[in-house]
Amino acid sequence: MNEITEKLIISGLTKKFSKNEGIENINISVKEKELLTLLGPSGCGKTTLMRAIGGFNKIDTGKIVLDGREIQDLPPEQRPTGMVFQSYNLWPHMTVFENMAFGLQIRNYPKNQMKEEIQAMLKLVRMDGSEKKYPSQLSGGQQQRIAIARSLALKPSLLLLDEPFSALDAKIRGQMREELKRIQREAGLTVIFVTHDQEEAMAISDRIAIMKSGSIEQIGNPDEIYENPKTRFVAEFIGEMNFIQENGQEIAVRPEDISMTKDSKGIYRILELMSLGHFTQAIVRRADGQEIKVFMEKDVARNFHTGDPVNCTCQRKRIFIA
Known part of the structure; x- marks a missing residue:
């Protein structure tokens, strides 16, 4: 070698x-x-x-x-x-x-x-x-x-x-x-x-x-x-990144690392669904006004509609001091 x-x-x-x-x-x-x-x-x-x-x-x-x-x-x-x-x-x-x-x-x-x-x-x-x-x-x-x-x-x-x-x-x-x-x-x-x-x-x-x-x-x-x-x-400059404020911390999570589920009591609501070719982008808003992006496979996205209440779970994340 x-x-x-x-x-x-x-x-x-x-x-x-x-x-x-x-x-x-x-x-x-x-x-x-x-x-x-x-x-x-x-x-x-x-x-x-x-x-x-x-x-x-x-x-x-x-x-x-x-x-x-x-x-x-x-x-x-x-x-x-x-x-x-x-x-x-x-x-x-x-x-x-x-x-x-x-x-x-x-x-x-x-x-x-x-x-x-x-x-x-x-x-x-x-x-x-x-x-x-x-x-x-x-x-x-x-x-x-x-x-x-x-x-x-x-x-x-x-x-x-x-x-x-x-x-x-x-x-x-x-x-x-x-x-x-x-x-x-x-x-x-x-x-x-x-x-x-x-x-x-x-x-x-x-x-x-x-x-x-x-x-x-x-x-x-x-x-x-x-x-x-x-x-x-670096987190903000490379690729898409959400920054979510929680408990005095700033959580950085990629849109593809967020899973979204329908829930009548969900704290998020879907504002927009946009097809971007091989995947769909959702913009969701929390009750306090904070918005995040979620990337989903097209087949999964068909189960969601604008206005649906949802919950979002972060699969991988990094924490920065807010």
Whole structure:
């Protein structure tokens, strides 16, 4: 069994733009061939951290160690990283081949080797045969594949993806997530992925780092983050969560972890039933005005109607101090 090694180690990293803007004392590591997602709301510092790793933000303090080598003082072009932005950054007047060749030419790749490398990377992202096309002839998803292929052609030790799918529509974005996981697996890549989309993070990540106000709230695999949020912020940010006030405590419970039963003396009443495809969502209100969401299988939901008095039982819950 191969030993899992730390590809990237960040310790004590701080980058402040002002007193309340930036990131502070970030400590995080990324394993070989891992896809780690930085997830959080706008302004939480995830892109600032990503750009610091890539060398586009000069840090105030801390260390960035990649493959056992400190890189925090190196300029971007000397770091063994590749960065892909959401705007693709393809030259519109260059063909796909010319766009991909640009970085390789700067590194003085021999022509034959350069051609072979470009063809191999285009095949990896399933864009072989597009060498003579211009960016304007490609869809958004195809342009993003080219941007990823261009970065991979430079053989980065670490691939940095800054919200690369945010400009795509929902269906294409879903397809690109699947493609990214395939590319990562086939190429054996180590990836740091930035997004504010929790569904996207849950779908593609080996681990997720939840960020808030310039710091990391929790790191774990998607199941750990979802099932065992360590703070109220994480519980509220990831997935749907009900917060129920009881006896001076705040109980956090997922809608799918609530069972609902009809009861003429029930303390809840159904306000709304909404079909969401493979499940039904119920909004129920307690006598004191508190509302909660309940997710049910469609077959179960057929037994309930708007206005029914019901009782709700929490199967799994976490307790936070109110």
